[in-house]
Amino acid sequence: MTLRAFIESLCSEQCAGREPGSTGGQKARALVVDAFRGAGLEPVEQPVPGCSGANVLAPLRGEQDRWVLVAAHYDHLGRSGRHTYHGADDNAAAVGILLEVARALKKNPPRGRSVLFAAFDGEEPPYFLTEAMGSEHYARHPTVPLSSIDLMVCMDLVGHAVGPDGAPEEVRQSVFALGAERSEGTGALVDRLAHAEPGVVIRRFDGETVPPLSDYWGFWRREVPFLFLTNGRWRHYHTPEDTPDKLDYAKIAATARWLERLVRETCARPEPSVRFLPGVRDDASTLRSIISLTRALEPLSPMAAAARATAEKLLTRCDSAGRIPDRERIAMQMLVGQLESGLA
Template structure:
């Protein structure tokens, strides 16, 4: 009799929805659609404003930018990986060149529901090049304000899914690195001093400049350059293609993925420090434009609909990586040195 009563109560609890939701029943596009041009624009007009003084590594504007990111993660109830309010991974000047001041990576973390020891890292750099001698601000709206606010919206999409009971199977680290413009120093510090073991890091999705249209795609906002997706993992490349085909149908341009490309972008952003450690990566990029590293890289020049499309694609790719049954297989040679 007691056994029958227990089974009846268990069935009742299940019927009432008290069991945690199966993430495989979620519609990821529902959460991707929470990434909007309007919210991206609101973030970027603040983040790439003159108040942040060009976000040069170690300078007051960069510190203000770090505080902005920390506050946004707190608003989303996404915890710090080190506990309490410790969203900063300190990057001391002593480990790099003498002209680089103390700085910090900003990190936030979702613990996975089933495979929490496996980690996906989604990264951008939030620093830029500061001001010139006359006090003109290099706002860095595209480089890499666009990727940084994209990560905030991606984080919000995951947070909303979690609120609805859909926690990703694998853990996710949102990593906003400092010092990219100083030679990828923030990402190198992270991979040299990882918060979570690199051997447990299944992939890195890196976003650096996704808010503009380059001259080669004039009049077409439905594209993004992908770099590195096939360098280390066939699984990752095929997953990326499938996600895009199923949800977004963005034109994936692999021009800069060519080993013989003279720009060598594969070696020039923060994903490379992960690739050097045999971690599969994708680098999302809109290409260079006339305002690259100029004071004219301002938020009014951003194509916000294009930025939203690209951020959605990154979110959906991250969703699939975080929730697939098997870990991505590394089946190709370690990334070649620069």
């Protein structure tokens, strides 16, 4: 099954919006299980009693008993009245990428660390940020010790092009990476690979730029190194119009290739383990990403130049560790909010 065909199957009426515990959710889970098996892996289902669903876990054992966890949730909002919430961007596209990476790494295994692929259930409301959330259940009942995970990569909302039609390709191809600063060496690795794959540009933001938005929450609070990949919310977020025909499949494929590269390089890192860095903040990376985006958007919006000027001024206020004074954070948060609204 092709990447697009798999995404379309998760968004079909048969899966009916993939609500945890529903018949549609069970059919979606069966599709994920079959796809992992088709990739040559041996998935197992981990029941999640709180949402009446189950996580799907597929290990790829390497040379070391250290792990890279690659994850995306497969559930969505189900149906409401006559409307089906298909959840193409949220989060069928990410599950498709997860499986593309699994296929590539099974065919040509990485050196060093092992990889655990996880399709989590129960990410959407009413389970979000509760013990019933599939990823939180996993963090409470892990199949590998959390202390052996050197990076948890979480994907959510990674299927759409960023910004309005007509925006520059360097904007449309953006994928935002949050949380790299929370583990030693991960930020430098992501920066080095930011432009490594044609068709996608990785832009780093600090993990605290936005409130916790997805399955990395349970790992972050347990001090597991993490990286959150997202294209941000768009105008079809949590609506029945989030359908497969609106996705950017070239960008999805490029994101899968980029993530495969990142996982390979993380598996091969020479350190015995990757150290979590509590309390670290990298506002400078956030501001540099804002400056780059707004500079590209200036031909389309007169507001972009003003936003860039503000971001450049704030960047000069960062200390040597890249942290902005607390009194300046509200200005940076306003810039982030304006940018998210303008790109939705």
